Structures are given as structure tokens and as C-alpha cells.
Amino acid sequence: MSQIDRDKLLDIYTRTMKVNRTDEKFRELLMGGKVAVMYYCVRGQELVSAAAMAALEKDDYVVCTYRGQGEQTAKGIPMEKWWGECLGKATGTCKGKGGTMHITDPETGIMVTTGVVGSGLPIANGLAMASQNNGDGRVTLVSFGDGAANIGGFHEAMNMAQLYKLPVIFLCQNNRYGEHTAYADHTDSPNIASRAAGYGMPGVTVDGNDVHQIYPAVKEAVDRARRGEGPTLVEAMCYRMMGHFFGSDFSYMPPEHIAEMKAEDPLPKLRKVMLEHQFTEEELDAIVADIDAQINAAVEHALAAPLPDTDEIYKDVLEETA
Numbered sequence: 001m002s003q004i005d006r007d008k009l010l011d012i013y014t015r016t017m018k019v020n021r022t023d024e025k026f027r028e029l030l031m032g033g034k035v036a037v038m039y040y041c042v043r044g045q046e047l048v049s050a051a052a053m054a055a056l057e058k059d060d061y062v063v064c065t066y067r068g069q070g071e072q073t074a075k076g077i078p079m080e081k082w083w084g085e086c087l088g089k090a091t092g093t094c095k096g097k098g099g100t101m102h103i104t105d106p107e108t109g110i111m112v113t114t115g116v117v118g119s120g121l122p123i124a125n126g127l128a129m130a131s132q133n134n135g136d137g138r139v140t141l142v143s144f145g146d147g148a149a150n151i152g153g154f155h156e157a158m159n160m161a162q163l164y165k166l167p168v169i170f171l172c173q174n175n176r177y178g179e180h181t182a183y184a185d186h187t188d189s190p191n192i193a194s195r196a197a198g199y200g201m202p203g204v205t206v207d208g209n210d211v212h213q214i215y216p217a218v219k220e221a222v223d224r225a226r227r228g229e230g231p232t233l234v235e236a237m238c239y240r241m242m243g244h245f246f247g248s249d250f251s252y253m254p255p256e257h258i259a260e261m262k263a264e265d266p267l268p269k270l271r272k273v274m275l276e277h278q279f280t281e282e283e284l285d286a287i288v289a290d291i292d293a294q295i296n297a298a299v300e301h302a303l304a305a306p307l308p309d310t311d312e313i314y315k316d317v318l319e320e321t322a
């Protein structure tokens with residue numbers, strides 16, 4: 001068992017529950033007909049995102065996907081700005097012009113959210129190369145799915161990152177499905193991490209439902225990158241418990257897979273670890289209640305916020321130079 005100190009465990013728990021409660025709230029709003037936007041649920045993958053963000057420093061960069069709620073909220077995008085963007089409001093991170101699939105908040109280090117599968121990896125290399133050239137000490141973490149590991153850009157980015165020893169962490173959230181296609185139907189290699197060897201890069205597969213595996217693996221990769229020793233591929237095995245997007249069913253999943261994923265739910269496992277470290281049920285519940293209050297206030301703020309003016313469409317498109 002790894003040694004994660006109590007402060008860090010508390011940090012990871014708080015971030016995990018923030019991700020989880022945000023996901024629950026989003027589904028409640030969608031099911032209640034309060035909002036009608038695309039949302040890719042992160043239920044089951046909360047711990048991977050939270051532990052990864054807890055391994056980064058505030059100034060580090062992150063590139064994520066349409067399923068990026070976990071990275072975005074766990075890295076700390078202010079909730080009012082996050083909900084504002086998801087609801088298409090002028091108060092959002094991108095003034096309501098990006099929506100759920102294109103959230104960018106440079107102040108928090110969330111540099112790009114993309115819906116183009118696999119496109120985040122070369123972008124992360126660019127950010128990491130800028131940091132290497134500037135000597136600003138930042139690392140860049142890019143999150144993507146197992147399906148994205150079969151896109152050409154994945155291989156190009158891995159090769160280039162290793163060649164230039166870029167300070168980048170490739171975090172593959174292997175939830176065992178690419179859209180509705182099971183891993184074994186789109187990939188014949190036993191895992192994604194073993195591909196790292198082909199580029200001369202370290203690669204590791206860990207259980208993303210176990211805080212004692214996922215946090216140390218990402219932290220080691222972050223430390224390595226910051227020391228100038230180059231990139232690492234971290235593959236976090238996890239389950240996508242609510243289907244590909246909000247509203248999709250489970251008919252393509254065999255019953256035994258559903259049973260397995262329920263048994264591996266990261267939230268009860270994390271709670272057990274917290275109790276083992278002498279946190280009390282009351283303390284843990286109070287953290288969740290506080291998060292819920294913050295989320296409810298942020299949602300009310302976003303629902304009441306104005307839509308962007310129509311002339312906003314012409315702004316922030318081109319950078320004006322003198």
C-alpha cells in the first residue's frame with residue numbers, strides 16, 4: 001500500500017466528491033428538463049480525474065476531452081464560471097460560446113477541451129514545448145480515452161514527446177469502451193500502456209478505482225516531467241458507469257460487465273480508505289454537504305445569468321495586433 005498523507009487524501013476526497021456531485025447535479029437538471037445540452041457523464045471515473053489533478057500544481061496545464069468535467073472541476077474552475085459555460089451563458093468561461101465540449105479556462109490551467117478524439121495529445125505537446133522553451137517549470141497533463149489511443153495523432157504525439165523529452169503526462173482513462181464498442185473489438189494489444197515501450201517511454205497500467213495506485217502513478221509521472229526527464233504514459237483502468245453520453249442505454253454492455261463495474265465503484269472504496277485513516281462519517285458527509293451548497297448556488301447563478309449578446313459571435317475569434 002502506498003503512503004499518501006492525510007492532507008493529500010483529504011484533498012483527493014474533496015476533489016472526487018466535487019466531481020461526483022457535479023455529475024449528479026447535471027443529470028438531475030437534464031432529467032428534470034431544466035437544461036437541454038450535451039453532457040458526457042463521468043460517473044465511475046471521478047477518482048481518476050481527481051487524483052490526477054491533485055498530483056498537479058495550480059499553474060500546470062491540462063488538456064481534456066468532452067468527458068472532461070472531472071479534470072475541469074477538480075482542477076478548480078470556479079463553479080459559477082463552469083456552470084455558466086455549460087448552460088451557454090455570458091458568465092461562462094468562454095462567455096457561453098464554447099459549451100460543455102469546449103471549456104477553456106487558462107487561469108485554472110484548463111487550456112483546451114476538445115471533442116475531436118485524440119486531438120488533445122499533439123496540442124499538449126505544444127503547451128509542454130512552450131514550457132520547456134520558456135523554462136516556466138510547468139508540466140502538461142492530457143487526458144483521453146482508450147479509443148483515442150488508436151488515432152494517428154496519439155502515436156505521433158508519443159514519439160515527439162519522447163524525442164524532445166517534453167514535460168507531458170499522457171493519461172489514458174481506459175473505461176473499456178470507445179463510444180459503444182468494447183475494448184476487445186477495437187484493440188488487440190492487452191493494454192495501452194505497453195505501447196509506451198515502442199517510443200522508449202515509461203508506461204504503466206494502474207487501477208483507477210484505487211487511490212493508492214492512481215495518485216502515486218500520476219505523481220511520479222509529474223515529478224519525472226518536472227525534473228526534465230520527459231513524458232510518461234499512465235493508463236488508468238476504470239468504468240464508465242452511465243453510458244457514453246447522458247441518455248444512452250446499457251444494452252451493448254454484457255450483464256457481467258455491469259455487475260463488475262458496480263462492484264468496482266471507486267466511491268465506496270475511497271470512503272473506506274478515508275475511514276481507515278481516521279476520518280469520521282460526519283466529517284466526510286459535511287464535506288459533501290458543503291460541496292452541494294456551492295454547486296446549488298452556482299447553478300442558480302448560471303440559470304439566472306444572461307445569454308451572450310449576438311455580437312459576441314464576432315469577438316475573441318481573431319487576435320487583434322497593432
Ligand SMILES: Cc1ncc(C[n+]2csc(CCOP(=O)(O)OP(=O)(O)O)c2C)c(N)n1
Pocket residue numbers: 067115116117118144145146147148149175177178179240244
Ligand atoms: C476524430 C474523431 N473520430 C470519431 C469521433 C466520434 N466519437 C466521439 S466519442 C468517440 C469514442 C471515443 O472513445 P474513448 O477515446 O475511449 O473515450 P470515452 O468516450 O470512452 O471517454 C468517438 C469515436 C470524434 N468525436 N472524433
